[in-house]
Structure formats: C-alpha cells, structure tokens
Amino acid sequence: xxxxxxxxxxxxxxxxxxxxxxxxxxxxxxxxxxxxxxxxxxxxxxxxxxxxxxxxxxxxxxxxxxxxxxxxxxxxxxxxxxxxxxxxxxxxxxxxxxxxxxxxxxxxxxxxxxxxxxxxxxxxxxxxxxxxxxxxxxxxxxxxxxxxxxxxxxxxxxxxxxxxxxxxxxxxxxxxxxxxxxxxxxxxxxxxxxxxxxxxxxxxxxxxxxxxxxxxxxxxxxxxxxxxxxxxxxxxxxxxxxxxxxxxxxxxxxxxxxxxxxxxxxxxxxxxxxxxxxxxxxxx
Amino acid sequence: xxxxxxxxxxxxxxxxxxxxxxxxxxxxxxxxxxxxxxxxxxxxxxxxxxxxxxxxxxxxxxxxxxxxxxxxxxxxxxxxxxxxxxxxxxxxxxxxxxxxxxxxxxxxxxxxxxxxxxxxxxxxxxxxxxxxxxxxxxxxxxxxxxxxxxxxxxxxxxxxxxxxxxxxxxxxxxxxxxxxxxxxxxxxxxxxxxxxxxxxxxxxxxxxxxxxxxxxxxxxxxxxxxxxxxxxxxxxxxxxxxxxxxxxxxxxxxxxxxx
Numbered sequence: 130x131x132x133x134x135x136x137x138x139x140x141x142x143x144x145x146x147x148x149x150x151x152x153x154x155x156x157x158x159x160x161x162x163x164x165x166x167x168x169x170x171x172x173x174x175x176x177x178x179x180x181x182x183x184x185x186x187x188x189x190x191x192x193x194x195x196x197x198x199x200x201x202x203x204x205x206x207x208x209x210x211x212x213x214x215x216x217x218x219x220x221x222x223x224x225x226x227x228x229x230x231x232x233x234x235x236x237x238x239x240x241x242x243x244x245x246x247x248x249x250x251x252x253x254x255x256x257x258x259x260x261x262x263x264x265x266x267x268x269x270x271x272x273x274x275x276x277x278x279x280x281x282x283x284x285x286x287x288x289x290x291x292x293x294x295x296x297x298x299x300x301x302x303x304x305x306x307x308x309x310x311x312x313x314x315x316x317x318x319x320x321x322x323x324x325x326x327x328x329x330x331x332x333x334x335x336x337x338x339x340x341x342x343x344x345x346x347x348x349x350x351x352x353x354x355x356x357x358x359x360x361x362x363x364x365x366x367x368x369x370x371x372x373x374x375x376x377x378x379x380x381x382x383x384x385x386x387x388x389x390x391x392x393x394x395x396x397x398x399x400x401x402x403x404x405x406x407x408x409x410x411x412x413x
Numbered sequence: 414x415x416x417x418x419x420x421x422x423x424x425x426x427x428x429x430x431x432x433x434x435x436x437x438x439x440x441x442x443x444x445x446x447x448x449x450x451x452x453x454x455x456x457x458x459x460x461x462x463x464x465x466x467x468x469x470x471x472x473x474x475x476x477x478x479x480x481x482x483x484x485x486x487x488x489x490x491x492x493x494x495x496x497x498x499x500x501x502x503x504x505x506x507x508x509x510x511x512x513x514x515x516x517x518x519x520x521x522x523x524x525x526x527x528x529x530x531x532x533x534x535x536x537x538x539x540x541x542x543x544x545x546x547x548x549x550x551x552x553x554x555x556x557x558x559x560x561x562x563x564x565x566x567x568x569x570x571x572x573x574x575x576x577x578x579x580x581x582x583x584x585x586x587x588x589x590x591x592x593x594x595x596x597x598x599x600x601x602x603x604x605x606x607x608x609x610x611x612x613x614x615x616x617x618x619x620x621x622x623x624x625x626x627x628x629x630x631x632x633x634x635x636x637x638x639x640x641x642x643x644x645x646x647x648x649x650x651x652x653x654x655x656x657x658x659x660x661x662x663x664x665x666x667x668x669x670x671x672x
Binding site for chain 2: 131132133134135136137138139141142143145146148149150151152153154156157160208211212214215216223225226227228229230231232233234235236237238239240241242243244245246247252254282285286290314315318339343345346349350364367368371372377380381384387388391392394395
C-alpha cells in the first residue's frame with residue numbers, strides 16, 4: 130500500500146533542487162551567447178562557441194583531465210582492492226581503516242598545508258632533510274603527478290571501506306565449498322572473490338570518473354594549475370576563466386561542455402547504481 | 414600473493430601517515446627549531462597555537478561550524494521527507510540521480526548570476542540555502558528506507574497515524590544510524606568546499622575555515638608552526654565527529670554496499 134498523501138513531502142527538496150540545480154542548468158544556455166562580465170553583458174551570438182572550438186588551452190585542459198583520470202583511476206581501484214584483500218580478517222583491520230580514512234576528514238586546506246610543509250620543493254621537510262628538490266613546481270608532468278598522489282592519499286581510504294564492505298558480503302559457504310574441493314587461498318581469491326567484487330569496482334570507477342572531472346579543488350590548493358598551466362584540469366580552467374579573468378559568458382560555454390561530459394559519465398553511473406538498487410530490493 | 418598485498422598496504426599506510434604525523438609534529442615544534450631545522454633541538458612548545466589563536470582562526474572556525482551544521486540539519490530533514498515521498502511512489506528518482514552528478518561548483522557561473530539577482534552574494538545564506546537539498550543524502554536515505562518492511566508502515570496507517578507522524582515517529586527512529594552516517598559524509602563534503610565560498614563570498618568576516626587557511630598560506634608561507642597549528646585546530650571538529658561515531662559509520666557502509 131503506497132500513500133499519495135505522502136507525495137507532497139518531496140516538495141521542499143524538489144523546489145530547492147529546481148531553484149539551485151535545474152534552473153541554472155537551463156539558464157547556462159542563455160549566458161553562453163553573451164559577452165558577460167560582472168559589469169555588464171552584450172549579445173554575441175555563437176562567438177563563445179566558436180572560441181570553444183579554437184581554444185588550445187581548453188584542449189590542453191581536457192588532455193590534462195584525461196591524463197589525470199588515467200593515472201588516478203586504475204591506481205585508486207588497484208590500491209583499494211589490494212589493501213582491502215590484504216587486511217581482510219586480520220587484527221589491525223579496523224585500525225588501518227581508521228588511518229586510511231583519516232585524510233578525508235582532515236580539513237582539505239589543512240591537508241594541503243600538511244603536504245606543503247612536507248613536500249614543498251624549496252624549504253619542505255623532505256628538501257631540508259635530503260637536499261633533494263622535488264620537481265613539482267618546475268617540471269610540468271610532475272605537478273600533475275603531485276595532484277594525483279594527493280588525490281590517492283585522500284580517497285583510497287574510502288575505496289578500501291567500500292571494497293571491504295563488499296568482501297564481507299561474499300558468502301562464506303562459497304569459499305568453504307571451494308576449500309573442500311581442494312582450492313588454494315589464491316585460487317579462491319582469483320575465481321570466487323574477484324568476480325564477486327566486479328560490480329563494486331565498477332561502482333567505484335564511476336565515482337572515481339566523476340571525481341576526476343571535479344578534481345579542481347586539489348589543483349587550486351596545491352598547484353594553482355601551474356607550472357605553465359600543466360596541471361590545469363578542466364574544472365580549474367573553468368574557475369580561472371570565469372572568476373579570475375571574469376569572462377563569465379565564455380565560462381558558461383565551458384560549463385556546457387563539462388556538463389555534457391559529466392552527463393555521459395552520469396548516465397553510466399545511473400545504470401550501475403540502478404542495477405545496485407534492483408539487487409538491493411531482491412534481498413529485502 | 415597476499416604477502417605482496419600486505420607490503421603494499423604497509424607502504425601505503427606509511428605514505429598516508431607521514432603528512433599527518435609531520436603536521437602534528439610541526440605544530441608543537443618551537444619556532445627556532447623550524448627556522449634552522451635543528452632536529453637535535455626537539456622541543457615542545459604551544460607557541461604556535463598561541464600565534465594561530467591570535468590570527469583569528471576561531472571566527473573562521475565558528476562560521477564553518479555554523480554553516481555546515483545548519484546545512485546538514487536541513488539536508489537530513491528535507492532528505493528524509495523526499496526519500497519517504499519517493500518510497501511512497503513519487504516518481505522523481507531520475508531527476509535526483511541527475512542532480513547527484515551535478516555539484517554546485519560545476520554550476521557556479523549560472524549560480525553566480527542567480528545569486529546576484531536574489532541578492533545572496535556575500536551573505537552567509539549563500540553557503541546554506543543552495544545546499545539544503547542534497548541528492549546524495551536523499552539517495553542514501555532512500556536505500557535505507559527501502560529496507561523498512563511495508564507491514565510496519567501499513568500497521569501504523571491502520572492505527573490512523575498521519576503520514577507526517579509515520580515519518581517522524583516510525584521511519585526516522587529506524588533510520589537513525591543511516592542518518593548519522595549520511596550526515597557525517599555530508600558534513601565533511603560541505604565543510605571541505607573551497608571554490609564555492611571563495612567565489613560567492615568575499616567579505617572577510619564570513620571567511621570559512623578553508624578560505625582562512627588558504628589565505629594564511631599566502632600571507633605567511635614560512636611560518637610552518639603556525640600553519641600546522643591552524644590546520645590542526647581546523648581539523649579537530651571532523652576528526653572528533655568521526656572517532657565518536659566510527660563504528661556506526663563503518664556498519665552503515667557495510668550494509669549499503671554488501672553483495
């Protein structure tokens with residue numbers, strides 16, 4: 130028995146989402162045809178879109194975002210899975226989970242300070258200790274690696290929690306049956322546990338994909354997109370264009386591009402989450 | 414093979430712990446020891462905390478605590494209502510999943526214009542009202558609400574309870590662990606916003622703790638001890654929150670991702 134009387138309870142949330150997600154989502158189309166700065170705006174037709182198609186910095190941001198995702202995602206999944214398997218059922222399991230989850234709790238600007246104090250090339254602790262100047266601020270590729278490492282440092286704890294939760298869901302009877310049939314622990318991991326982890330890893334990779342598109346906060350705190358724009362991921366490029374150079378009309382156009390990319394990833398996400406929910410209902 | 418995984422785990426734990434330990438250590442180091450990096454002079458000093466205290470961090474911390482708590486409280490109330498409505502057949506799951514993928518920082522350009530019109534720029538409200546409906550919380554609570562057997566709701570209804578009463582007196586108590594876990598995740602997400610407050614709020618009096626720390630690095634890049642002490646102070650609320658509720662958070666994770 131479902132109750133229609135309860136439907137109005139959804140109203141406040143829907144009104145808020147309409148006002149602050151769906152209306153901006155539509156109105157961004159209107160701003161994209163303007164040359165718009167905080168002082169005024171004028172209609173420029175498709176000039177912004179034309180610029181979008183001929184913007185080498187945009188292309189380079191997209192490439193950097195892709196590199197970032199290609200470096201972050203596989204290592205994120207691999208580390209989450211390996212660590213969850215390694216600690217499963219061992220005495221320090223809980224302690225390790227608490228430790229690995231800690232970075233996502235440290236105030237993010239505080240985390241970036243911790244990294245700054247440790248790894249800053251000119252006077253960070255590592256430099257003072259070893260005299261080796263870390264290449265983050267001089268070598269273009271290294272800055273991006275630095276952001277990747279920071280992101281892994283921050284998020285692997287979450288991945289371990291999720292994989293570990295899925296591991297606890299692997300039925301003991303399946304492993305027991307394999308053991309009786311003479312399978313080794315490695316074989317059990319390979320043929321029984323790993324296939325059962327696949328949906329979880331798919332879920333994590335979609336989450337990670339979306340996080341990659343949104344990796345601008347770490348970039349802002351750690352490298353400000355530098356050196357020479359080499360770590361300027363697409364989200365950061367959007368921020369700089371819109372709120373540092375105040376080209377808001379062009380910013381709106383870039384927003385549209387990022388929205389299209391995000392929605393493609395989100396469509397995948399909805400499918401995976403949808404599958405997960407269907408499964409959840411079967412169990413209840 | 415498992416040995417290899419364990420080695421990786423140990424290395425990664427070291428990698429995770431190092432910046433945290435260094436932060437704690439630097440916060441208590443005497444100013445001179447940092448300046449000349451004389452490791453033999455391992456002193457203990459609270460001077461950095463005194464300096465951080467003078468820098469005005471408490472105000473920023475208070476602002477952050479206020480906006481994040483009010484936001485999460487609202488998110489839980491509206492999220493619970495929306496999740497219940499969806500469970501009762503309101504067909505709005507798709508728009509919510511869509512909103513889940515669109516964080517407000519992605520929509521900052523159109524939102525900036527909207528806040529201009531609504532005269533919300535440079536106010537405290539701008540850090541609260543746009544976040545009051547959280548698709549993530551709605552989604553997590555919906556997962557949990559689906560596990561409540563229909564018979565419980567039906568029997569409350571047969572007893573003549575109104576929908577609002579069922580929600581507050583039957584559903585909400587059953588969802589307490591999930592609300593707690595979702596609330597803490599949402600608190601951390603809101604607490605850690607950086608670009609959004611940076612763009613929407615320029616009034617120094619309304620600086621959140623993130624913006625405060627970011628400005629502190631820019632203004633005093635060499636004051637390691639003060640930077641570290643300020644970071645530790647800013648981190649305290651979340652860590653306390655997590656350590657108090659750690660067990661329940663992990664349990665909720667395990668039930669929502671099992672199978």
